[in-house]
Amino acid sequence: MLSNTTSLPVRYLGIKNYLVEVGGETVVKGKNRLGKNWRIGIDKPFDGNLIPGQSLQAIVNVSDKALATSGDYRRYYIEDGVKYSHTIDPKTGYSAKRNVLSVTVIAADCMTADALATAFMVMGLEKLRSSYSIILISKCFCSTPIRRM
Secondary structure, three states, rough: OOOOOHHHHHHHHOOEEEEEOOOOOOEEEEEEEOOOOOEEEEOOOOOOOOOOOOEEEEEEEEEEEEEEEEEOOOOOOEOEEEEOOOOOOOOOOOOOOOOOOOOEEEEHHHHHHHHHHHHHHHHHHHHOOOOHHHHHHHHHOOOOOOEOO
8 A cells, every 4th residue: 555655755855746656546746747736547447457547437637635546357366257356345254246346536645545445345336326425436437438527
């Protein structure tokens, strides 16, 4: 998990505008080199989408935030026709079997964004729809065309 402390060396050097990304978790501060908010592409979640950035679901404009994506369309295996995700359901101890391929969360820090994205993956679509704030998140990232937010 990318911690906000990962960006400490950058801040120590006096850099005020930066983007740090590690494995689906991103921290951004300030603006990009054009003086605008950072534009982060969110990959379209489908089995076989193995190259990050090749097929985008959405592009979000963010500054001074953290973003984390959790999904099971890249890290899984199939045995006897059954797909097993790397995400474990804490209630069962087994691979989470849900109808959600990917969840992206924007939060104040990476720890929160990552924890929520993983929890939402395990919860599944029905529980996601039962919460108003989560519906807003799922609507932002579930449409097919690329949208700028």
